[in-house]
Amino acid sequence: MKLLELRGIRVGFGNAPQRVQALRGVDLDIAAGEVLALVGESGSGKSTLARVAMRLQHADEGQVIYGGTDVTGLKGARLRVMRQRIQMVFQDPHSSLDARMTVAQAVEEPLAIHRIFRRAERRARAADLLRKVGMSPGHDDKLPGSLSGGQLQRVAIARSLILSPALLVCDEPVSALDLSVQAQVLNLLLDLQEERALALFFITHDLSVVSEIADRIAVMYLGRIVEIGTRRDMLTNPRHPYTVALLSAASGAWKPAGAEVVLDGDPPSPINPPSGCAFRSRCWRALPICAEVDPVLSGAGTGATHVACHDPVGAGRTHPT
Numbered sequence: 001m002k003l004l005e006l007r008g009i010r011v012g013f014g015n016a017p018q019r020v021q022a023l024r025g026v027d028l029d030i031a032a033g034e035v036l037a038l039v040g041e042s043g044s045g046k047s048t049l050a051r052v053a054m055r056l057q058h059a060d061e062g063q064v065i066y067g068g069t070d071v072t073g074l075k076g077a078r079l080r081v082m083r084q085r086i087q088m089v090f091q092d093p094h095s096s097l098d099a100r101m102t103v104a105q106a107v108e109e110p111l112a113i114h115r116i117f118r119r120a121e122r123r124a125r126a127a128d129l130l131r132k133v134g135m136s137p138g139h140d141d142k143l144p145g146s147l148s149g150g151q152l153q154r155v156a157i158a159r160s161l162i163l164s165p166a167l168l169v170c171d172e173p174v175s176a177l178d179l180s181v182q183a184q185v186l187n188l189l190l191d192l193q194e195e196r197a198l199a200l201f202f203i204t205h206d207l208s209v210v211s212e213i214a215d216r217i218a219v220m221y222l223g224r225i226v227e228i229g230t231r232r233d234m235l236t237n238p239r240h241p242y243t244v245a246l247l248s249a250a251s252g253a254w255k256p257a258g259a260e261v262v263l264d265g266d267p268p269s270p271i272n273p274p275s276g277c278a279f280r281s282r283c284w285r286a287l288p289i290c291a292e293v294d295p296v297l298s299g300a301g302t303g304a305t306h307v308a309c310h311d312p313v314g315a316g317r318t319h320p321t
Contacts, residue, residue, distance in 0.1 A: 003167055003199050004030040004053060009062035011048055020270045022048045024223040035200040037210040040220035041267060046203045050171045054088050055079060084114060087160040091172035093152035097144045104140040107159045129158045133188060150181035167199045186213060207250040211235060219243045222267055222278040225297055229305030239305055239312040241283050285311050
């Protein structure tokens with residue numbers, strides 16, 4: 001069952017001729033109970049897409065569909081009801097929590113905003129959820145400034161779960177944490193995901209994290225999804241040259257076989273992306289058609305992998321010589 005559907009999402013910032021094309025026609029589905037990871041370089045549009053999914057960012061074009069209902073134009077009370085079902089964990093827990101609120105107050109605040117339960121019940125539910133994420137009772141009345149980064153992120157996770165959402169959007173939730181704390185928070189998220197049958201939309205640039213948590217992986221480049229498939233297929237048989245390059249630059253046993261891939265240059269400017277395929281200026285497999293026609297995301301080879309490439313890896317040459 002499709003829980004969230006993003007259809008033809010386009011977002012730009014600024015005015016012509018300096019308008020940044022942050023998202024350029026993104027289609028993406030997340031199923032109930034699924035962990036979908038979105039990866040790509042900084043500036044590729046990952047966080048913008050997360051904000052569109054949350055209805056925190058207006059899309060210039062496209063639809064946001066939740067549970068089969070188009071929520072793109074929802075406002076007021078109807079939008080607040082939808083947001084009970086979709087919550088977000090941000091990258092920086094320091095900025096996502098009010099420094100003047102105690103831990104318990106921060107976690108119970110969403111219940112107060114939505115006028116759910118009386119104050120005593122809200123406090124009891126917040127305390128229970130704080131225990132579930134590993135916070136001791138002694139922390140309930142502390143202010144965020146007295147907590148570590150890992151503790152703050154646990155509080156932020158508890159706050160995001162207090163309304164019992166069906167989908168949790170996680171925008172780089174562990175990138176600001178030490179490695180040992182990252183593992184603890186990731187394990188917590190996965191335990192909660194299994195216990196509550198949550199869907200996770202997990203945004204990251206860290207492929208070692210993706211290899212541990214994802215059911216499916218989507219790869220974004222310059223505001224477009226260029227490949228999407230199951231974790232196994234994506235990590236063992238990447239089809240888009242950009243995915244191959246990402247894996248080649250990462251550490252792990254799932255690096256693609258063959259020569260090391262080192263991309264030349266920086267990503268093109270989102271103000272004026274190249275004609276045709278935006279990756280062609282850095283691609284060792286580029287063909288003449290790549291400068292003329294922007295490839296669409298379609299099935300390639302076996303399995304459920306979809307790739308936007310005129311000459312996907314495995315269909316000819318595999319690595320640069």
